[in-house]
Amino acid sequence: MRLEISGVSHRYDQMVALRDIDLTIEPGEIVALIGPSGCGKSTLLSIIGGMLQPSEGQVSASGSVPDGCLNPLTYVFQDFALLPWRTVAGNVSLVLEDHKLSRTEREARISEVLEQTGLSDFRNAYPKQLSGGMKQRVGIARALAVRPAVLLMDEPLSALDAQTRILLLDEFSALFARTGMTAVYVTHNLNEAVRLAHRVVALRRRPGTIKEIHTIDVPIDQRREGDPEITAHEAALWELIRDEAIAADKELENVG
């Protein structure tokens, strides 16, 4: 599915959070949104996902969706958003229950996504029994269960420890390479952006506008931690956002 963001601006009361965003996301493309705190990354993701109506401009989606797609644009949340009283399978099932699927179809989908995310042995576990990394795998499984055309991911790894983050990064890159999924991935973490994205959109703040779009040509499944080419892309991105990141950090300190 192709997403075209045209002339999108957004205000919260008098504050202009985004101005004149034009961006096209091609089918199968992974786009990361980076930039200093408050530059409008989450606002833009919510607008792309249709959860927030922009003050101006529009987002249009075109093209085909996967067979059996129940929800073309699907979120993966930073805080996993699992229901504690439901098992792993029950949490995945939740997103399927509003749709006209037979019990057999529903069970088949649940088994398929649990298999894809390495959770088959945990289907009857409850969230409190799982590590952070396993909880986020459930979040991914739940998103995949609707066979989305586009995954919208808002800091999906930021609640996890460093080792788990590396493991999940490897799993995400394998998943993206295997499925040819389209995704928009918001992150503060430049390493995640250079490991996972075909293009990295750097936003500046006040108001949030596109500063630069950085393309990374290395196939996603061939990128490795510490690879010099990938490290060079990460350094280039840091140069791009450094001054504003420092300014945003100082500002937060002043507020505190």
Ligand SMILES: Nc1ncnc2c1ncn2[C@@H]1O[C@H](COP(=O)(O)OP(=O)(O)OP(=O)(O)O)[C@@H](O)[C@H]1O
């Ligand atoms: N519901 C809201 N009401 C008023 N202002 C908001 C609201 N949501 C966000 N903002 C403001 O809009 C601006 C952009 O916020 P947004 O959360 O989109 O930025 P972000 O780049 O995702 O930030 P962060 O990296 O800190 O998560 C910020 O100044 C924020 O304070």
